[in-house]
Amino acid sequence: MINKVVSGADEAIKDITDGSTLMLGGFGLCGIPENCITALVKKGVGQLTCISNNAGVDDFGIGLMLQQRQVKKMISSYVGENAEFERQLLSGELEVELIPQGTLATRCMAAGYGMPAIYTPAGVGTEVAEGKEVRNFNGKDYLMEYAFDADFAIVKAWKGDTAGNLVYRFTSRNFNPVMAMAGKVTIAEVEELVEAGELDPDQVHTPGVYVHRIFQGSGYEKRIEQRTVRTKS
């Protein structure tokens, strides 16, 4: 097997430079690459284009990079709950491209599957369709959407092995597997790094071929955005 292990987040992101396009896994604050975000903030790399379903909250997730004005452009489906984001957007410091969530996911998948473009009905007849090719198949209109072209994909998994195979836990899976397939360079941080052979080959979610660098992260905060509970009756 090919060993993909690097020493940690700093080494994993060492060649991310100003102006890079990054995919960042996660849905809200669930399944985000916390260690790599911290390392990116520390490194201070700027003018980034970030493809990520959300933009974090003011003081966590991608919000930490927004605080340091490292992000030039966000490509997301939903960017609520972030005052600093709103301030930068209104002041013109930050550019935002909002695209439907399924289109976002499928444009990642298209890149991973070597498909240059896909067709989706999402956004037909709306401002999302402006400037895009519309094509009718079987009586229904679809938009042609292009595969993403990202320099780096940064994902978070639950477990990973030294060969780069990844396993996700519950809904922290979300965008991580499709982004992992889509990066020119894919960086994975995992809660538990095991030896090749310890993961069941049938149960690998992301095959190691997609992962270029892997490391075991630490200190995961895993913040909960909407803590909702019921009481035992």
Added chain:
Amino acid sequence: MINKVVSGADEAIKDITDGSTLMLGGFGLCGIPENCITALVKKGVGQLTCISNNAGVDDFGIGLMLQQRQVKKMISSYVGENAEFERQLLSGELEVELIPQGTLATRCMAAGYGMPAIYTPAGVGTEVAEGKEVRNFNGKDYLMEYAFDADFAIVKAWKGDTAGNLVYRFTSRNFNPVMAMAGKVTIAEVEELVEAGELDPDQVHTPGVYVHRIFQGSGYEKRIEQRTVRTKS
């Protein structure tokens, strides 16, 4: 949960009629729906269009349906090792459409993912491209290929639960998950049927929403096509 269990192969295939288009999972004889094939032969339904990577061997797999002249057309990527197949093809009894294996898989996936068409470079400049739209993206030519439209998908899994969730074992997975997503009606036979809740939700390969009928098969022969071994030295 929604219970998808039926009594067995006969009930599962009861509404498959002459002229239906079927997807059949498997690669060679690995991971084929043995019980459903036996039931289809018994039922004697004919004029079938079968989408399957291979056509079985003379006396096993889809070969059993060919023997009974139940197949009008095969859509496959490779149909070697089957004398009866060759005889019917040369006599004009059987129609064959050969398509690249990746195109076959991706046209199934497209159906399951609600994408009416996909682009692939496979076959550009060859006779496979005849009559197809060629489109250039980023300097490379691609063929537009349509999603399949199959009445039934018949797949084989290792384990399944009453809610229709499926788990496959080793390379018997192959086309089964993509076909399971693609059928208007999807029938799954499994070696072991368990109660909902016994499969780890993170380890389900095919979510139950795709499966309309499930049953525990019996008497699996699992024939090996090329038995290759090494000797202990």
Added chain:
Amino acid sequence: MLDKNGIAKRIAKEIKDGYYVNLGIGIPTLVANYIPEGVNVVLQSENGLLGMGPFPFEGEEDPDLINAGKQTITTLPGSSIFDSAMSFGMIRSQKIDLTILGAMEVSENGDIANWKIPGKMVKGMGGAMDLVASARNIIVAMQHVNKAGESKLLPACTLPLTGVRCIRKIVTELAVFDVLQEGGFKLIERAPGVSVDYIRKATSGKLYADDDAPEMVLD
């Protein structure tokens, strides 16, 4: 007139045994509380879960297990997890039988606007555009009029659209409507105590309403 729970309760009657259902944020989420005994339904959460269970008991929240509204939830026996591409794949291929979501406006030809108000901070469409473009069967749960007292059932939407010609049914605090293929809101049921006249006044899009439209029966 119905309260939010009443709207949810009425919508729950539209859910049939064996349905896979996607519930949007707000009133639609409440629908889960009113699904009748014996009606087996599987809830899809588009962040990657089929078989969404209730909120966890206090102390049992798992940060790795949330719904599309980012709320902590639970799984159920028979649940399955998948990635975002597969999630919207099953939405696009119409494996989800029913989608219930909120709206700012619905037009008489079934257009919906629910993601953007010009001049206000735009948070994004999330999965709404995918859902309305793909679902076979969409019910809108909303208040009949906006905060300014203006009808949200309109001849044409004034806000940027989320999807076109996609809404089939609307449930408000006043009534249940079918959106007709040929255009127009067809009054199906009145909420308890609400008159047809009242509904007429509150609806600015083309309305087809019989004077003897029945009052809905809840429970």
Added chain:
Amino acid sequence: MLDKNGIAKRIAKEIKDGYYVNLGIGIPTLVANYIPEGVNVVLQSENGLLGMGPFPFEGEEDPDLINAGKQTITTLPGSSIFDSAMSFGMIRSQKIDLTILGAMEVSENGDIANWKIPGKMVKGMGGAMDLVASARNIIVAMQHVNKAGESKLLPACTLPLTGVRCIRKIVTELAVFDVLQEGGFKLIERAPGVSVDYIRKATSGKLYADDDAPEMVLD
């Protein structure tokens, strides 16, 4: 002149540490036997496996575990299994560093024919068209001439094509060639004991061969 194992041995020298490699049926399969110690390589089998291991020991064959040639095989520590769509997805997105396959004909502009002989029963292209259309780096392993003694390195293919302008390197029992971007076979190495003249006579496509082309060194 090389035998089949010699061809495989020579091709194995093209494999670099860290490569993901897809091996076709026939001579390419033999390449796995000659990968040098210390060169870490992962073999992909397009029916859905990364990390293909050796044949199983007798009695340990598993019918659920085969390669694309339908042979019983094994996994290795670090193997992963996936479905056919993902398998060809990773092929199309060029995650596989090197593809090695057989051919009936290769033209001087890199076209390949290896799936169909008019008039004979056609078995199908399997995954070959996907592989040749997508791979960045393809080596053909084949005999230099066909059974009739005719060159298989041609100005243009006579058989139905599998792919166009895709072959970069050819290894035959006689020699190693690069296929030039501008067209033509560039002789890189001669097999032991084979003269440049002999290679010239056996090659009908445009050949660029220095008289002092080196003899290959195996081992």
